[in-house]
Amino acid sequence: MNGTRLQRYGGLLLLALALALGPLFLQNGFHYNVAILAGLNAIVCIGLNLLIGYAGQISLGHAGFYALGAYASAILPDRFGFHPLGAMITGAVAVGLIAFAVARPILRLKGHYLAMATLGMGIIVSIVLDQEVDITGGPDGMPVGDLSAFGYVVSGNLAWYTLVAILLFITVWLALNLVHSPVGRALKAVHGSEIAAAAMGVDVFHYKVLVFVVSAIIASVAGSIFAHYSGFITPDEGSFIHSIELVTMVVLGGMASITGSIVGAVLLTVLPQMLADFHDYEMIVFGAILMSMMILMPKGLVPTLAGLFKGRRS
Amino acid sequence: MLAEFLQFLFSGLTVGAIYGLIGLGFAVIYNASHVINFAQGEFVMIGGMATVFLMKAGVPMPLAILIAIAGAAAVGWVLARFGIETARGSTVVGLIIITIGASILLRGLAQVIWDRNFHALPAFAGDTPIQILGAALLPQSLIIGTALVLTMLGLRLFFEHTRIGKAMQATAIDPLAAQLVGIDTRRIVRLSFVLSAALGAMAGVLVAPITMTYANVGVMLGLKGFAATIVGGLGNPLGAIAGGLIVGIAEAMTAGYLTSAYKDAVAFIIILFVLLFMPNGLFGRAEVTKV
Numbered sequence: 384m385n386g387t388r389l390q391r392y393g394g395l396l397l398l399a400l401a402l403a404l405g406p407l408f409l410q411n412g413f414h415y416n417v418a419i420l421a422g423l424n425a426i427v428c429i430g431l432n433l434l435i436g437y438a439g440q441i442s443l444g445h446a447g448f449y450a451l452g453a454y455a456s457a458i459l460p461d462r463f464g465f466h467p468l469g470a471m472i473t474g475a476v477a478v479g480l481i482a483f484a485v486a487r488p489i490l491r492l493k494g495h496y497l498a499m500a501t502l503g504m505g506i507i508v509s510i511v512l513d514q515e516v517d518i519t520g521g522p523d524g525m526p527v528g529d530l531s532a533f534g535y536v537v538s539g540n541l542a543w544y545t546l547v548a549i550l551l552f553i554t555v556w557l558a559l560n561l562v563h564s565p566v567g568r569a570l571k572a573v574h575g576s577e578i579a580a581a582a583m584g585v586d587v588f589h590y591k592v593l594v595f596v597v598s599a600i601i602a603s604v605a606g607s608i609f610a611h612y613s614g615f616i617t618p619d620e621g622s623f624i625h626s627i628e629l630v631t632m633v634v635l636g637g638m639a640s641i642t643g644s645i646v647g648a649v650l651l652t653v654l655p656q657m658l659a660d661f662h663d664y665e666m667i668v669f670g671a672i673l674m675s676m677m678i679l680m681p682k683g684l685v686p687t688l689a690g691l692f693k694g695r696r697s
Numbered sequence: 698m699l700a701e702f703l704q705f706l707f708s709g710l711t712v713g714a715i716y717g718l719i720g721l722g723f724a725v726i727y728n729a730s731h732v733i734n735f736a737q738g739e740f741v742m743i744g745g746m747a748t749v750f751l752m753k754a755g756v757p758m759p760l761a762i763l764i765a766i767a768g769a770a771a772v773g774w775v776l777a778r779f780g781i782e783t784a785r786g787s788t789v790v791g792l793i794i795i796t797i798g799a800s801i802l803l804r805g806l807a808q809v810i811w812d813r814n815f816h817a818l819p820a821f822a823g824d825t826p827i828q829i830l831g832a833a834l835l836p837q838s839l840i841i842g843t844a845l846v847l848t849m850l851g852l853r854l855f856f857e858h859t860r861i862g863k864a865m866q867a868t869a870i871d872p873l874a875a876q877l878v879g880i881d882t883r884r885i886v887r888l889s890f891v892l893s894a895a896l897g898a899m900a901g902v903l904v905a906p907i908t909m910t911y912a913n914v915g916v917m918l919g920l921k922g923f924a925a926t927i928v929g930g931l932g933n934p935l936g937a938i939a940g941g942l943i944v945g946i947a948e949a950m951t952a953g954y955l956t957s958a959y960k961d962a963v964a965f966i967i968i969l970f971v972l973l974f975m976p977n978g979l980f981g982r983a984e985v986t987k988v
Binding site: 638 | 784808809923
């Protein structure tokens with residue numbers, strides 16, 4: 384127990400150090416932009432990994448929650464005079480309620496049926512954002528106001544970086560606490576064998592719903608931050624492709640590995656930027672890398688590398 | 698009134714048959730390997746695009762169609778052999794991501810080898826509509842309907858009266874038992890990819906004269922095909938066809954009577970409702986979980 388606790392706080396310390404030293408390596412606006420986007424993706428992925436990796440439930444619709452958060456932060460302050468923080472919280476609460484309402488029927492489904500149901504839900508969200516032109520600006524997207532709180536307006540690369548870094552740190556801390564709590568142990572049991580867990584008295588369904596709602600709220604908040612940061616959003620934020628990207632980051636980095644989610648998010652955010660030099664061949668290279676990594680490292684990047692490291696030591 | 702309804706019904710049955718054919722491909726692969734192939738839509742794209750560009754190169758249409766379908770089938774084989782087979786030990790989600798990678802790769806290849814533009818294929822039997830009770834029926838719709846019926850009959854013959862077809866059935870029911878009686882299940886998985894790639898490509902050729910074809914045409918068509926399979930019950934070929942027709946008709950009726958803005962959402966709303974009340978699809982068998 385002490386060992387794992389030490390590891391946990393050691394890991395958090397390392398993360399804090401890495402995040403604090405980050406700006407030393409970021410030389411221009413482009414670097415900052417990639418780092419901030421990678422951080423936001425990492426936040427969503429950690430939440431999603433709680434669902435996929437720990438609770439063993441797939442979701443192909445989380446971009447829908449992300450987009451709802453983003454549009455709440457775009458629409459509420461502009462149309463209804465909400466404070467940006469108020470809008471973000473309202474969005475998160477609404478997404479939490481929606482997730483709770485959908486989770487109850489949806490999470491009774493298993494495997495591919497669950498994948499399809501969450502996929503359908505995400506696509507419906509993106510189609511609504513696309514079609515309700517009067518409210519959302521439709522496919523052209525809409526501008527988003529500044530994020531301000533307590534008389535301070537978040538602007539400039541370093542300020543955004545700091546905000547995202549702090550949020551990422553909090554998310555990791557929360558996720559680690561959840562994983563190492565009775566809830567986390569119950570989730571692991573659910574993933575191992577749902578029936579055995581239920582027989583041991585774990586209220587399987589309750590935990591699945593809880594994690595689904597938590598991961599949706601995390602996605603919504605990240606969406607809100609993204610909206611303020613980029614200053615302009617389109618329904619693409621909620622597209623099926625974006626949902627797939629998020630799941631890919633989780634699986635590529637390693638399921639049930641919080642470090643894996645950060646690595647996966649950073650990798651798949653940086654990779655397309657680097658591949659932009661390939662122009663027309665970008666999709667080909669990206670698809671090939673995705674396939675070969677999943678074939679060579681089915682467990683994901685971080686667990687595979689960790690396994691190699693452990694194997695060599697013993 | 699009736700004419701209007703018939704008109705919507707015709708267009709619904711036409712796209713529904715296409716969704717059904719694509720859904721059939723999902724079902725065939727799922728039965729053989731329990732993989733959901735997210736590159737299914739790309740087979741549809743390859744069928745349409747290859748035919749278009751072969752015809753531009755001067756190949757007569759029937760031959761172009763055959764080459765396109767054979768090409769897609771070859772791509773299916775490669776995906777099964779080098780994508781799925783080499784990835785043993787992958788989780789279900791891992792396999793899904795491999796097929797998603799394949800889908801991105803194939804779309805990228807299509808944009809480089811062909812182009813990013815929209816292309817139309819000439820209708821096989823002309824554009825003069827047939828008038829039925831005041832509604833216009835395109836000859837292409839009749840061809841699509843005929844193709845669907847012939848495919849169903851052909852598959853039935855294949856699955857019930859050929860050795861290899863029976864072996865596929867056996868693998869679907871119990872892969873381990875199939876292996877024990879000497880069935881090479883790896884070959885069955887490859888064959889299932891070849892078969893469903895051919896089915897997808899055929900759907901792509903058939904629908905190209907109506908909806909145009911382009912490098913990303915497979916994304917939405919693939920998802921609708923997946924929806925069709927799920928509505929009908931995963932792994933049930935006849936269910937996939939029925940699911941396709943249900944989705945197609947519902948879409949056409951929504952576009953006609955309610956709003957065309959939400960046409961694309963219909964398939965997914967149906968999915969959610971079906972799954973709420975019938976978690977195994979309309980015609981799916983209930984799954985018994987063994988400990």
